[in-house]
Amino acid sequence: MTSIQFRPVALEHASRLINHGPTVLVTAAHAGRRNIMAAAWSMPVEFTPPRIAVVIDKSTYTRELITASGGFGLIVPGAALMDLTYAVGSASGRDLDKFAHHGIDAGAGPALGMPVLEHGCAAWLECRWIKEERSEQAYDTFFGEVVAAAADARIFDHGHWSFTDANADLHTLHHLGAGKFVVAGNQIQAKVPAGQQT
Numbered sequence: 001m002t003s004i005q006f007r008p009v010a011l012e013h014a015s016r017l018i019n020h021g022p023t024v025l026v027t028a029a030h031a032g033r034r035n036i037m038a039a040a041w042s043m044p045v046e047f048t049p050p051r052i053a054v055v056i057d058k059s060t061y062t063r064e065l066i067t068a069s070g071g072f073g074l075i076v077p078g079a080a081l082m083d084l085t086y087a088v089g090s091a092s093g094r095d096l097d098k099f100a101h102h103g104i105d106a107g108a109g110p111a112l113g114m115p116v117l118e119h120g121c122a123a124w125l126e127c128r129w130i131k132e133e134r135s136e137q138a139y140d141t142f143f144g145e146v147v148a149a150a151a152d153a154r155i156f157d158h159g160h161w162s163f164t165d166a167n168a169d170l171h172t173l174h175h176l177g178a179g180k181f182v183v184a185g186n187q188i189q190a191k192v193p194a195g196q197q198t
């Protein structure tokens with residue numbers, strides 16, 4: 001697969017992009033500095049407005065850039081980016097420019113200018129930081145309102161995921177620990193419960 005087919009995702013569907021718990025890349029940029037790290041711990045917390053939570057450790061450079069800029073990007077990497085995902089989660093941007101070091105091709109999100117990646121990725125969300133000092137201090141948990149989102153239409157279209165053999169490179173990563181991942185796949189559909197409409 002070579003072509004990228006990113007399309008905007010309606011904000012009402014943004015929660016679905018991380019509903020299944022993929023490992024994400026968290027990005028931030030401020031005053032000419034930018035950074036990227038891996039995060040296994042993120043989740044949606046609200047449909048409308050779409051809000052998400054992600055754990056960002058106090059030691060990270062990413063956290064410094066989020067609090068300085070007021071925003072962050074959440075990128076959903078595909079299986080083909082497993083090594084990159086692990087690498088950006090294993091070194092700090094304080095020590096090296098991870099974008100240059102790994103040759104990461106990033107654009108700027110349309111709402112906040114946060115770094116977004118499309119090549120090899122299933123989706124991205126751009127989030128405005130919602131300051132919640134107590135959660136940040138006590139649990140390293142950051143909240144964000146999704147203000148823009150997009151996905152590769154080959155795997156997420158009209159609000160629905162479609163994991164198939166043809167888009168295997170874009171199947172999402174799920175961290176087991178210590179660099180081991182499982183890749184999402186084998187999508188199955190539950191029967192509509194009797195009396196309910198689709």
Ligand SMILES: Cc1cc2nc3c(=O)[nH]c(=O)nc-3n(C[C@H](O)[C@H](O)[C@H](O)COP(=O)(O)O)c2cc1C
Binds near residue numbers: 037090
């Ligand atoms: C697969 C994976 C998942 C990770 N998940 C998280 C996470 O959810 N929260 C977190 O604070 N750090 C997590 N980390 C660690 C950070 O990515 C790591 O500390 C990173 O080097 C921080 O980079 P920075 O200092 O450039 O921001 C994870 C690392 C890996 C490899």
